[in-house]
Amino acid sequence: MNAISPNPTQKYDLSFARWVRDNIDGGERMNMCMQCGVCSGSCPLSDQMDLGPRKIFQMVRAGMKEAVLKSNSFYQCVSCYNCVVRCPRQVPVKYILHGLGRLAVQEGYQPKSNVENARFADAFWWSVTTFGKTDERLVTAKYYFSGGLMNGIKLGLGNLKTALGMIKTKRMHLGAPHKAKNRGELKAILAKAVEIQARHEGEA
Amino acid sequence: MGKKFTFYPGCSSQGSGQHLDTSTRAVMAKLGYELEDIADWNCCGASVGELAAGHLPTAALSARNLAQAKEQGDQDVMTACAACYLNTHAVNEEIRDNEQTKNDLNEALGAAGKSYDGSLHVRHACEVLVNDVGMDAIKGAVSNSLSGLKVAGYVGCQTVRPFAGTERGGSYDEYDQPHFLDDFINATGAEAIDFENRTSCCGGSVSVMKPDQTLHLMHKILSEAQAKGADMIATPCPLCQTNVEMYQDKINKKYGTSFNIPVVFHTQLLAVAFGLDATKDAALNQNIIPADKLKAKAK
Numbered sequence: 001m002n003a004i005s006p007n008p009t010q011k012y013d014l015s016f017a018r019w020v021r022d023n024i025d026g027g028e029r030m031n032m033c034m035q036c037g038v039c040s041g042s043c044p045l046s047d048q049m050d051l052g053p054r055k056i057f058q059m060v061r062a063g064m065k066e067a068v069l070k071s072n073s074f075y076q077c078v079s080c081y082n083c084v085v086r087c088p089r090q091v092p093v094k095y096i097l098h099g100l101g102r103l104a105v106q107e108g109y110q111p112k113s114n115v116e117n118a119r120f121a122d123a124f125w126w127s128v129t130t131f132g133k134t135d136e137r138l139v140t141a142k143y144y145f146s147g148g149l150m151n152g153i154k155l156g157l158g159n160l161k162t163a164l165g166m167i168k169t170k171r172m173h174l175g176a177p178h179k180a181k182n183r184g185e186l187k188a189i190l191a192k193a194v195e196i197q198a199r200h201e202g203e204a
Numbered sequence: 205m206g207k208k209f210t211f212y213p214g215c216s217s218q219g220s221g222q223h224l225d226t227s228t229r230a231v232m233a234k235l236g237y238e239l240e241d242i243a244d245w246n247c248c249g250a251s252v253g254e255l256a257a258g259h260l261p262t263a264a265l266s267a268r269n270l271a272q273a274k275e276q277g278d279q280d281v282m283t284a285c286a287a288c289y290l291n292t293h294a295v296n297e298e299i300r301d302n303e304q305t306k307n308d309l310n311e312a313l314g315a316a317g318k319s320y321d322g323s324l325h326v327r328h329a330c331e332v333l334v335n336d337v338g339m340d341a342i343k344g345a346v347s348n349s350l351s352g353l354k355v356a357g358y359v360g361c362q363t364v365r366p367f368a369g370t371e372r373g374g375s376y377d378e379y380d381q382p383h384f385l386d387d388f389i390n391a392t393g394a395e396a397i398d399f400e401n402r403t404s405c406c407g408g409s410v411s412v413m414k415p416d417q418t419l420h421l422m423h424k425i426l427s428e429a430q431a432k433g434a435d436m437i438a439t440p441c442p443l444c445q446t447n448v449e450m451y452q453d454k455i456n457k458k459y460g461t462s463f464n465i466p467v468v469f470h471t472q473l474l475a476v477a478f479g480l481d482a483t484k485d486a487a488l489n490q491n492i493i494p495a496d497k498l499k500a501k502a503k
C-alpha cells in the first residue's frame with residue numbers, strides 16, 4: 001500500500017531568496033542550483049563547515065534566513081574556486097558565500113569577535129585604505145591583537161620563528177610601510193564606491 | 205620578441221613574495237620582454253577585501269589600477285601574482301560584460317577624475333610564458349641544465365582557477381590537471397614528478413589566520429612530494445610558496461614528520477636554468493628553507 005503523502009501547511013517564504021538574488025554578487029544565478037553537491041564535494045574544507053554550500057542554497061530558497069546566516073560555512077572558504085569551475089550550472093558559489101558571510105556579520109548574526117575572517121578582513125581593509133597596499137606585517141599584527149591582548153601575544157610568540165625567518169630573508173622589512181603615492185585619490189574613489197554600493201542596497 | 209607589458213607587481217612583491225617579483229623580472233628580461241610598472245599601483249583586494257567592504261569598493265581597487273595602466277598605453281597588463289591576476293582580470297571582465305558595474309566603477313573613478321573603458325587585456329605571467337614566449341623559446345633560453353633535480357610542480361588554485369581554460373584567460377591549460385608547470389620544469393632539464401596534488405589548495409588566507417584548520421591540506425601536499433622523492437616543490441603562487449614553506453615546522457610538530465622541503469618559484473628555476481645570477485636574478489637567498497640543490501646548479 002502506498003503511504004499517504006503529507007499535506008504541507010508551511011509555504012516556502014521566497015523573500016530572502018529574492019533578496020539574495022537581487023543583492024548578493026552572483027546571487028542572480030543561485031536559482032540555477034540543482035542540488036547536485038559538486039560544490040560541497042569539491043570543497044577542501046567542507047568537513048569543517050556546519051552546512052556547506054549545497055545545503056545553504058536550498059535553505060536560502062526555503063527562507064531559512066536565520067539558520068543560514070548563523071552558519072560557520074562562509075568563514076571556512078579558502079577561495080580555491082573549485083566550486084566555481086566545477087558547478088555544472090555555472091553558479092558562482094564562492095562569490096555568493098562571501099556575500100552571505102558579509103551580510104551575516106553586518107546584520108549581527110555573527111559577532112565579529114567570533115569570526116576570525118571578519119577581523120582579518122577588517123585589518124586588511126584598514127591597511128588598504130590607509131596605505132593603499134597590504135602591509136603583511138601590520139595586517140598580521142592587527143589581526144592577532146583583534147582577538148584581545150593575550151591572544152595577540154600568544155599568536156605573536158607562536159609565530160616568532162617564522163617572522164624572524166621572513167626578516168632574515170628580507171621578505172619582511174623593518175621600516176615604514178610601503179605606500180601608494182596618491183592615497184587621497186584612492187580614498188576618494190573608495191568613498192564613492194562605498195556610497196554607490198549603499199545607494200544600491202537602499203534601492204533593493 | 206621585444207614586446208612590452210604594463211606590469212602589476214602587487215603587494216607581495218614588496219613583502220613575502222619578493223623572490224617571485226625579482227625572478228619574474230629577470231626571466232622576462234632575458235626572454236626579451238620589457239615590463240613597465242603601473243605608476244602608482246594599489247592593492248587588488250586579495251581574497252578578503254569583499255568580506256570587509258563588499259564587492260564594489262573591492263572592485264574599485266582594481267579599477268584604479270586599470271585606469272592608470274590605460275593612461276600608460278594599450279599594451280597588455282601582466283601580473284605574476286595569482287590573486288592580483290584573478291581580481292584584476294575579473295574586474296576587467298566585469299567592466300566589459302556588465303554595463304551597470306562599468307557605470308558604477310566609472311562613477312567611483314570619476315571622484316578622482318579618472319575613467320576606464322575595459323579595453324585592456326589582463327594576463328597572468330604563466331599564460332604569457334605559454335602563449336607568447338612558447339615552450340620552444342623557453343627551452344632555447346636554457347643554457348644551464350638542471351638535470352638531476354626532481355621537482356614537484358605545485359600549481360595551487362587561483363593561477364588556473366577560474367580563468368586558465370577560458371578564452372579571455374588565454375585558454376592555456378585546464379583546471380584540475382594542468383601541465384604547463386611540469387612543462388616549465390622539464391624545459392629546464394629537471395624532472396617534474398607526477399604530482400597528483402598539483403592543484404590542491406594550501407588553505408590560502410585561511411592558513412594565514414587560522415592554520416590549525418588547514419595544516420592537514422599542506423601536510424598532504426608535502427607528504428606526496430616527499431614520498432615521490434622530490435628535491436623541492438616549485439609553484440607560481442606567492443601565497444602557496446609562503447604557506448607551504450613557513451608552516452613545515454608546525455606541520456612537523458602536529459604530525460611527527462620531519463619535512464624540510466624547499467619551496468621555490470618556477471621563475472627561480474628558470475632564472476638558474478637561463479644561467480642568470482643566483483642572488484640578483486633568482487633571489488635564492490630569499491627562500492627560508494634554502495634550495496641548496498638548486499643553488500649548487502647556479503652559475
